[in-house]
Amino acid sequence: MTMITDNRAKPCLVEDFTGYAAALSNVLDAVGAPVVLKRRKRVIIKPNLVNTSPFPVTTHPDMVRALVEYIRRHSKARIVLAEGCGDACRETAEIFACLGYTQLAAEYDLELLDLNRAPLMRMTNPECSFFPEIYLPRAVMSGLLISVAVLKRHSLSQVTLSMKNMLGLAPPSHYQCGGSWKKSALHADMQRAIFELNCYRAPDLAVIDASVGLADYHLGGPVCSPPVNKIVAGFDPVAVDATGAALLNMDWRIIGHIQMAHGRLGHAEVPGE
Template identity: 50%
Template sequence: MMPPKIGRREKGLNLSCTICDFDTYAKSVPKALKESGLPDLLQGVKKVLIKPNLVNSSPFPVTTRPECCAAVVDFVRSCSNASIVIAEGCGEPSMETTDVFRRLGYHEIAGRLDVELVDLNYAPLRRLTDPECNFFPDIFLPEMAFTHFILSVPVLKAHSLAGITCSLKSMMGFAPPQYYSGSHGIWRKAVFHENMHQSIKDLNKYRTPDFTLVDASVGLADYHLGGETCSPPVGKLVAGADALAVDRECAALLGLDWKTIDHLT
């Protein structure tokens, strides 16, 4: 039996997304989060999990800037008494998420804000089943995915296999490597690459973010691990409670038609 999802669906709120011009994280993040209705969603929430996209230790715009997450923490605290963690499970096989946190400056941010950093690759797990999921009729996901309000903070990037990686695909960070590295272990979430779009769909049937803030201040135009940045920089933040709507808007910001990206249809 599937556990209830916390957050937006139970509250019956309007599911839409907001696009704001980017100035600085300190100015623009609060504006985007307020205008997109996050304070209402956080009413009654006791635990918040902020999930950046830290696929490896490459700096922004491949990964989420710690300053962006810090601005999110400050805003959540301004309108909620919920406890907060920053959690991710990196995909790089040659390092641990704790190494990525350290290299990208998350330890300094966490220390200053008194926020716990959690490596999702080693978090206690729950097994779930759904026969309607074609690729993952059963799946293992961290227990805390179902005890926390998930606030996803990805960056805007094109993806070589998925077309785009934003809110929905970033949920792969929750997948435990011991089950999803594949037979070769070249990439910690390699099983998802066998059928990328369907695996993203299935994963998000089990758990999708309660809220998303996409850092589209720059954007990667061609490839999710590097390559050309968007020129000129996109200069936007995209926020909302409907991850699918957010990702469709982000596809447009990259000049892509979401109707041609299978997991967005």
């Protein structure tokens, strides 16, 4: 994880949703994003594009559009849109095209990167039990990595937020077991897999689109009623995810990967508590 040291950068804040451009601009200004972006030469945006389902299952392209425009106002950095889809029957390039990201990249001269096919680097950490050895795309190890997640419950990890979104980095060449999902090996212990993968590469800036929210299941089902109507952002993914859990009426202390990450990858401080 690239540590953000500027004392104006805030761990986590919440903004009322008034449209992507306005809400995102307000919350990123408030957490101190401009000063961080200004000194960056490369920014990697990692949306949640698990399959071809539209928002709120996947990150809305309008959210990413607003983020790209915000970055361009504050930085001359090269912007990369990066994802490694989980769908066993589709390739990432198909999903980029289906959900409007290929068009978005062409419009703004962005690089599209398929993390499922990117060159890998091997890393080790003897303190990790699930990933004592891991292979991750070399391209995400430098530059400012922004996780742009959607507020959702999850059948295995309880929530899927900014840290869970990092599982898209795991290459199918090493982490697909069977045909059910391109990252299916991680199902063996999802909570620890999320935590330990983030020990190797956590997002530098975490954003959650909580304008709607999926109340029960990450691939569909009922939306939150009423809509949550928030945007969450910050430079501490643990605080951001604890806040996202609270917006789903869940205590972060009962969510394994957030509990494991608290005090090690950040601090689970929920604004207003």
